[in-house]
Amino acid sequence: MDDLLQGLRAAAEPTRLRILALCAHAELTVSDLVEILGQSQPRVSRHLKLLVDAGLLLRHQEGSFAYYRLADRGAGADLARQIVDLLPPEDPLHAADLERLQQVQDVWAVKAASYFRRNAANWSRLRALHANTDKVDTALRQLFEREPAENLLDVGTGAGHILQLLGAQVENAVGIDLSRDMLTVARANLFRGGLRHCQVRQAEMTALPFPAAHFDAVTLHMVLHYAQRPGAAIREAARVLRPGGRLVVVDFLPHEREELRSDHAHRWLGFSDAAIADFLVAAGLVADPPRHLGGDALTVALWLGRRPANDTEEADQSTTARGGN
Ligand SMILES: C[S@@+](CC[C@H](N)C(=O)[O-])C[C@H]1O[C@@H](n2cnc3c(N)ncnc32)[C@H](O)[C@@H]1O
Incomplete structure (x- = not known):
């Protein structure tokens, strides 16, 4: 009372x-x-x-x-x-x-428009390299239709593209990103889309501000190639997954476009299926067969790792405690 x-x-x-x-x-x-x-x-x-x-x-x-x-x-x-x-x-x-x-x-x-203007050259160049966004978006939408999720975390949300794409299919969603500018853009996009059940937060992908076993689904969409330690980012994503939950990683397959490293701050020139499968398994997830989604200049893949439904061990160890990359 x-x-x-x-x-x-x-x-x-x-x-x-x-x-x-x-x-x-x-x-x-x-x-x-x-x-x-x-x-x-x-x-x-x-x-x-x-x-x-x-x-x-x-x-x-x-x-x-x-x-x-x-x-x-x-x-x-x-x-x-x-x-x-x-x-x-x-x-x-x-x-x-x-x-x-x-x-x-x-x-x-x-503000969002002026941020995009400042970065326009980068965006259009990257879009040209990764022109199959429709195919990836469709694959993601279908995945969430087949296997609905209530609670979604989008890591490295940028302008909130994934929240806008999947927001209507989930009960709650949070996007995290390091960049305040990107979060300003994301907030404006979510407001415009009427997505009141979606929020964004500033956070680092290897230190997520959420308790263990919190989300049904986590997405890492075109983000892992920026990670200093991709394995640590995947482990941290797996930590916040509920038993039975899934991690969806979308990124480039290995390529040789050095200018993405020199001009666009990519840390990694794509990932092989084997490298991602190793990261997923090391994080305690079971990997689905990868899907290659094509692309004009670069090939994009969708990798899925599932936390077993009977894995009820509290994933309360910190990322650093588990160590590695
Ligand atoms: C290419 S954008 C992708 C944005 C979004 N996922 C999409 O597909 O539209 C990559 C995003 O990852 C964010 N990012 C890079 N390193 C990060 C980190 N260590 N922790 C959190 N976000 C990070 C960047 O700020 C940027 O917004």
């Missing part, structure tokens, strides 16, 4: 109700909310603290930014969702807030 009372008290104030409704639409920073609500930062921060303390909002720190979203887990999650659902959609204040949220989102989109 105490939790419920704290939640009700926290929500029973006009600005806090508006904040709850806004954070149900998108993950927002204090500055976003200051801009939308037209109130001072200390005031907005105070409201946010009360809502977080009551469990109605979740706060997530990323560098110097904190992001807030409606709680989707914990004691206050049900209450938060029920309160937001009770808000009349035609309420004029709420409608005006959503309009200003759209303006803030337009600013994100401009």
Whole structure:
């Protein structure tokens, strides 16, 4: 009863109700909310603290930014969702807030566009090399249709391509990436696609900020060739897989395009089936037969590793404890 009372008290104030409704639409920073609500930062921060303390909002720190979203887990999650659902959609204040949220989102989109402009040369060159994205996308979509997943983690999510592709097929999805710029683009894409159940976080692929056995499926799509230690990245992905879960790796087969190393920061010029199978097995996964998906200049492969359903051993050893590449 105490939790419920704290939640009700926290929500029973006009600005806090508006904040709850806004954070149900998108993950927002204090500055976003200051801009939308037209109130001072200390005031907005105070409201946010009360809502977080009551469990109605979740706060997530990323560098110097904190992001807030409606709680989707914990004691206050049900209450938060029920309160937001009770808000009349035609309420004029709420409608005006959503309009200003759209303006803030337009600013994100401009930032995203300028990031793409700065990197345009790289993107188009890489796309030309890897022109069979449709084939890979279809294979991934079909895989998730055949074998549905509730909880998806996309490692090295970039602009959120995989979350956009598979988001509608899963209950929850998280994308992680090292690059804040890419995450800004991903957030704008997820907002535009209405994918509220998908989030992104800044993280390093060999140190995922999730407990063991947390996800039904993990994807590493065109990311492994950047990994300093691909084996460690695969082990870390396997650690967060539930028994019965699967890891999907999509990357280049071995090639000789040295310029990808010199000009595009690729660490590895593709991977052989045998190398990936070794990584999967060393991570405790059972490898499916690989699929080669063709490509204009380079061949892309899809590798699948499954964590056995009876493998209930808590994968709580850290990556470093298990060592190796
Ligand atoms: C070629 S992009 C692929 C993005 C996305 N998976 C896709 O297929 O559209 C590779 C991404 O991996 C990210 N990345 C590289 N090294 C990483 C690391 N150590 N940990 C997390 N992300 C990393 C980069 O920032 C970049 O966004």
